[in-house]
Amino acid sequence: MSVFSDARTVPAGSTIETDLVIIGGGPAGITLALALAEKPIRILMLESGGTSFDDKTQALYDGTETGVHYTPLNATRQRYLGGGTNHWGGWCRPLDKGDFEKRSWVPHSGWPFARTELDRYYPRAASLVEAGPFDFDSNSKPWIDQFGAPLKLGAGGVYTSWFQFSKMRGSELPTNFGERYADDLKRLPHLTTMLHANVTNIALAQDANSVDHLDVATLTGRKFAVKAKHVVLATGGIENVRLLLASNGVMKQGIGNGNDLVGRFFMDNPIPRQTAKLVVFNGNLAPYYTDNQNGGGAIFRATLAPTDAFKRTSHVMGSLTTVENKVDLDDFGNAAVAATASALGVDASNAQAYALGCGMELKPEPDRRLTLTGERDALGMPRLRLHMSIGDEDFALYRQTMKELGRQLLVARTGMIHLDRSARESWLETLDWGNHHVGTTRMHNDPKQGVVDADLKVHGIGNLFVAGSSTFPTCGASNPTMNLLAVTLRLADHLKRVFS
Amino acid sequence: MSKGWKDSVARRPLLAAIGALVGIGVAGGALYEASGVLGIGRKSGAYEDLLAGLQDREDAAKVGQAVLTGDPHFHTGHAARALRVRIGKKTLSEVLAQDAVQGRIVETQGWVLPEAFTQLCALAAEAS
Numbered sequence: 183m184s185v186f187s188d189a190r191t192v193p194a195g196s197t198i199e200t201d202l203v204i205i206g207g208g209p210a211g212i213t214l215a216l217a218l219a220e221k222p223i224r225i226l227m228l229e230s231g232g233t234s235f236d237d238k239t240q241a242l243y244d245g246t247e248t249g250v251h252y253t254p255l256n257a258t259r260q261r262y263l264g265g266g267t268n269h270w271g272g273w274c275r276p277l278d279k280g281d282f283e284k285r286s287w288v289p290h291s292g293w294p295f296a297r298t299e300l301d302r303y304y305p306r307a308a309s310l311v312e313a314g315p316f317d318f319d320s321n322s323k324p325w326i327d328q329f330g331a332p333l334k335l336g337a338g339g340v341y342t343s344w345f346q347f348s349k350m351r352g353s354e355l356p357t358n359f360g361e362r363y364a365d366d367l368k369r370l371p372h373l374t375t376m377l378h379a380n381v382t383n384i385a386l387a388q389d390a391n392s393v394d395h396l397d398v399a400t401l402t403g404r405k406f407a408v409k410a411k412h413v414v415l416a417t418g419g420i421e422n423v424r425l426l427l428a429s430n431g432v433m434k435q436g437i438g439n440g441n442d443l444v445g446r447f448f449m450d451n452p453i454p455r456q457t458a459k460l461v462v463f464n465g466n467l468a469p470y471y472t473d474n475q476n477g478g479g480a481i482f483r484a485t486l487a488p489t490d491a492f493k494r495t496s497h498v499m500g501s502l503t504t505v506e507n508k509v510d511l512d513d514f515g516n517a518a519v520a521a522t523a524s525a526l527g528v529d530a531s532n533a534q535a536y537a538l539g540c541g542m543e544l545k546p547e548p549d550r551r552l553t554l555t556g557e558r559d560a561l562g563m564p565r566l567r568l569h570m571s572i573g574d575e576d577f578a579l580y581r582q583t584m585k586e587l588g589r590q591l592l593v594a595r596t597g598m599i600h601l602d603r604s605a606r607e608s609w610l611e612t613l614d615w616g617n618h619h620v621g622t623t624r625m626h627n628d629p630k631q632g633v634v635d636a637d638l639k640v641h642g643i644g645n646l647f648v649a650g651s652s653t654f655p656t657c658g659a660s661n662p663t664m665n666l667l668a669v670t671l672r673l674a675d676h677l678k679r680v681f682s
Numbered sequence: 683m684s685k686g687w688k689d690s691v692a693r694r695p696l697l698a699a700i701g702a703l704v705g706i707g708v709a710g711g712a713l714y715e716a717s718g719v720l721g722i723g724r725k726s727g728a729y730e731d732l733l734a735g736l737q738d739r740e741d742a743a744k745v746g747q748a749v750l751t752g753d754p755h756f757h758t759g760h761a762a763r764a765l766r767v768r769i770g771k772k773t774l775s776e777v778l779a780q781d782a783v784q785g786r787i788v789e790t791q792g793w794v795l796p797e798a799f800t801q802l803c804a805l806a807a808e809a810s
């Protein structure tokens with residue numbers, strides 16, 4: 183097949199039969215389709231949008247937000263082929279080993295498998311986002327020879343780690359999955375990608391143990407059904423919830439929601455700006471701290487991260503601090519730097535201050551949640567409301583990590599830290615969000631604590647799986663996309679076994 | 683100079699207090715302290731032995747002013763005694779690095795600083 187199929191041309195009232203349906207053509211759906219397409223499995227990927235932005239389709243994402251300010255629900259996502267990668271930033275970093283562990287100080291933490299389970303999928307995930315070689319934490323990198331050593335820190339809880347970036351072509355945006363993989367999607371013989379196909383209902387069999395069929399609608403008013411042996415829901419961390427809750431024909435509380443978990447535990451990475459100032463006494467900071475650099479086949483940037491050991495002993499959450507831009511200090515700051523450096527026996531006549539920013543990890547919180555409202559979209563589906571929150575403790579824990587960084591700089595006599603924010607209002611002033619939608623169909627082996635099991639199968643439903651970061655029980659501080667691709671590749675392996 | 687210091691001195695015989703200070707083996711410092719207790723030359727030179735380690739005294743005094751404002755109960759005399767014990771024969775930079783290694787850090791107007799340094803700064807502010 184050399185073109186995409188178009189739902190607007192499917193005969194109304196007809197039923198399409200296939201082996202596997204993937205709902206959603208974002209990076210998760212596309213990755214799954216590509217990973218399975220060499221197998222003799224008939225796959226149909228249903229994508230709501232076309233190949234470019236369309237107002238009416240995007241309006242299907244309208245919703246409401248309450249609580250702490252959050253990106254409007256129709257702006258935090260993109261509803262056409264490629265999904266969020268039509269406007270993402272391309273920041274990539276694997277989750278830490280500790281992110282997968284049960285952390286005594288983080289209620290509801292603990293994945294059903296360890297990070298080692300994903301190790302074999304990460305290199306492929308990195309290549310799909312077109313990052314460089316999968317090496318994020320060793321300091322034996324070619325770019326260190328090229329650009330100079332990382333900032334010297336005393337022994338302690340914060341270390342220099344690395345982001346890599348999805349490939350940017352000149353000034354263009356990072357890898358856009360819809361464009362980048364369009365030819366592959368069209369070429370694969372067992373795969374059909376159908377555009378303008380909105381799944382509006384996942385219809386369960388009467389015994390509620392399996393999906394019977396999907397109802398599909400187009401904005402031109404056409405309706406038809408799709409029947410498949412297995413279904414993977416990959417519509418993103420917000421829309422996955424909407425489809426599960428709205429599909430309440432057989433299970434009144436929604437699919438997979440017998441324990442009232444669907445939509446709860448919403449997480450994102452808060453991104454406060456100007457959290458602190460870093461002063462480097464000798465003024466020398468390798469350029470990879472402040473700007474993306476090219477080297478060793480990767481686009482990369484340094485970040486200051488707490489070690490798993492520090493998180494464990496200090497009960498802090500994950501965070502990834504970036505050095506943003508040079509700043510001037512006020513008189514008091516200049517005095518503090520001059521006096522401290524001289525007392526430490528260090529020359530600070532060339533000292534330079536930088537503003538820091540960060541991405542933080544939130545604790546899973548059941549009341550930070552998505553629910554359906556009485557409002558309906560153009561296809562008759564109930565809209566969503568997001569209740570967003572962030573606790574004072576979240577800021578306080580990040581501050582603790584920054585204080586540790588300050589301590590380590592003093593130990594090494596290389597610099598100092600100024601903590602810019604303490605009151606909640608001050609943190610909220612510059613607070614942005616990563617637009618990372620995590621946790622709303624959480625993975626747990628116990629159906630009372632999770633919506634999907636370790637194979638991403640919805641508890642109690644034999645043939646329905648969920649892909650994407652909604653399945654992550656905790657979010658870590660790392661950006662989700664490369665991680666959700668690794669988890670999706672693992673799902674692909676599982677489905678290969680299911681179909682063989 | 684804080685009120686608490688005078689109160690505590692008043693509760694004990696003055697000579698015993700001086701004797702105790704000498705007894706901890708930091709005789710030079712204790713004499714400075716004693717002169718402080720006795721109200722002799724407190725401003726001009728009470729902590730000179732300690733402040734001599736500060737090369738940038740003017741800036742340190744600015745930091746110290748913030749330390750004193752942020753902690754109205756800051757006890758200069760206690761701080762000076764403790765510092766003399768801590769510094770002993772070490773250099774100031776060694777003591778500050780040791781503070782950082784051992785996690786003895788404090789926040790002054792948002793700056794993360796070694797504890798001993800902030801105490802010295804407060805003495806510098808007192809003395810200025």
Ligand SMILES: Cc1cc2nc3c(=O)[nH]c(=O)nc-3n(C[C@H](O)[C@H](O)[C@H](O)COP(=O)(O)OP(=O)(O)OC[C@H]3O[C@@H](n4cnc5c(N)ncnc54)[C@H](O)[C@@H]3O)c2cc1C
Binds near residue numbers: 205261272274
């Ligand atoms: C501004 C911004 C910047 C970002 N930057 C980064 C970054 O730097 N690094 C990072 O890791 N992540 C980043 N992200 C997050 C990233 O975009 C998501 O993690 C990723 O897109 C999620 O992939 P997904 O396939 O699970 O869902 P999505 O990308 O949301 O894809 C879901 C797909 O399903 C389709 N769909 C929805 N509903 C239906 C339906 N009912 N029927 C059929 N199809 C449907 C949608 O049209 C869409 O194509 C960013 C996001 C935003 C908004």
